Amino acid sequence: MLKTEYNLSQGNMISKKVILTGSFGVGKTSLFNQFIYNKFSDKYLTTIGVKVNKKVINVGGNDLSLLLWDIAGEVSQDKVPTSYFLGASGIIYVFDLTRPATYKNIEKDIQYLNSIISGGVIKVVGNKIDLIDSGNKDEVISKVPYNVDILTSAKTGENVEDMFQLLGKELVS
Amino acid sequence: MTIDENKLSEEDLHLLKIKEILLKEDRAELSNLRNRLEDEEAFNKRITPYIEQHIDHLKMNFPDQYNEMVSKIFEEKLMSSRQDIIDLLAPSIGIMIKKFISLQFESLKEGIDNQVKNTFSAKSWSNKFKSIFYGVKESDLILQEMDKYQIQEVYLIQRHSGLLFGSASKSVNLDKDVIAGMLTAIKSFAEDAFQQGEQDLDMIEYGTYKIVMQNFKTYYIALALTGSLSASDKNQISNSVLSFADRYLGKSITDIDENILKEYSNYLDKHFINT
The missing domain is CATH 3.30.450.70 (Beta-Lactamase)
Structure with a gap:
């Protein structure tokens, strides 16, 4: 009989489910790939259904295992199957800083997400910062009708790790 | 070709001059054309767009225009090289089949060994009774257990x-x-x-x-x-x-x-x- 294998490491690591959501083409999969594999591709391949992967981060000296669900983009969040959100501890709501259509429903979307995962952590992320002139940054952000937690670039990797650290800290607090 | 004018008759000289006058423009144009053709860079510049256009057209319409021909060539090549392909693939396929069969034999042998060991066991007698009562062959019952x-x-x-x-x-x-x-x-x-x-x-x-x-x-x-x-x-x-x-x-x-x-x-x- 073969020996049974366990997936264990040192310490007492906690696991949390995190959802990456937002409109289509905002860069959710690119953020996912940048965070998990440190890779970026210019090719746009729409996500069908959901893709799951895991990454362990260190938050305040403790390991936190994030089980990330990268789900297919929808114009409105109430069109996403509710079951995907069940059991999630955190949601990363991504929008595209260069396309106002991707943040025009932000207030309604966040309100809806809050009702689904009451008590969970939601982070609002403006992606594609590399496409915005640094001089126009404040003007673009002022047009977003919601408080943005962090600006990222999946292409350059700017703030991608920080975004998950930010979420991780609140998940373990 | 050069012509020694001193050796020409007066009539030929006149004819030559008339030719020169009449063909002056055509000759200049011919010379210009020759220069343009011989200037490789200029010629490439002129001809490249037409070639690119043709390549694009070929790319777009290749399947329509050449599909049948390519399929035919491929089929002919495949038929003529059948033996070579078989020779190339046979060892790999043979190894795969051999491995699979030996694995299956091993598992069958193991199963039969176990069954032989258990010929007079309670399980064996239970199979015999099942076989009599339900009309299912004992061998089927044994095979069913082996694939459990x-x-x-x-x-x-x-x-x-x-x-x-x-x-x-x-x-x-x-x-x-x-x-x-x-x-x-x-x-x-x-x-x-x-x-x-x-x-x-x-x-x-x-x-x-x-x-x-x-x-x-x-x-x-x-x-x-x-x-x-x-x-x-x-x-x-x-x-x-x-x-x-x-x-x-x-x-x-x-x-x-x-x-x-x-x-x-x-x-x-x-x-x-x-x-």
Whole structure:
């Protein structure tokens, strides 16, 4: 009989489910790939259904295992199957800083997400910062009708790790 | 060609001059044309757009225009090289078939050895009686037992989040957290897509694997099995899962950490794998 294998490491690591959501083409999969594999591709391949992967981060000296669900983009969040959100501890709501259509429903979307995962952590992320002139940054952000937690670039990797650290800290607090 | 004008008659000289006058423009144009043709860079510049246009056209219309011809050439080539291809592939295919057959023989031999050992055992007598009473051949009963399902892997998964409570397996495999997450995502997708009320996805078949899932309120148990699975086997598995749940899953779990993972992985191993 073969020996049974366990997936264990040192310490007492906690696991949390995190959802990456937002409109289509905002860069959710690119953020996912940048965070998990440190890779970026210019090719746009729409996500069908959901893709799951895991990454362990260190938050305040403790390991936190994030089980990330990268789900297919929808114009409105109430069109996403509710079951995907069940059991999630955190949601990363991504929008595209260069396309106002991707943040025009932000207030309604966040309100809806809050009702689904009451008590969970939601982070609002403006992606594609590399496409915005640094001089126009404040003007673009002022047009977003919601408080943005962090600006990222999946292409350059700017703030991608920080975004998950930010979420991780609140998940373990 | 050069002409010595001193040797020409007056009439020829006149004719030459008339030619010069009449053909002056044509000759200049011819010379200009020659220069343009001989200037490689200028010629390339002029001709390249036409070639590119033609290449584009060829790219767009290649299948329509040449499909039949290419297929014919390929077919002819394939037919003429049939023996070469067979010679090339035969060793690999032969090795694969040989390996498969030797594995099957090994497993058959092992099964027959066990059956011979058990010829006079209670099981053997039970098969003989079954065979007489139900009219099923004893050999069929033996074969059925030899192909009996085997639990290869087992996962205990939080129902909605897809987080892993524990797992046990007969072999080393990929990241079990990701497998648990993807299984849950597939379940959610199927259950949402068909919206059949409270119904759950309870089986996935993949190649020689069958993944049987038994759902509870806050968690589900997924078993990856090989071998054939009869209705009575399903019932037996279901009973085993229920007895596991009854024995080990009384308390509710909120946070999943490594201690939980270790504890439940041990239970799963003891109950399903190393029984």
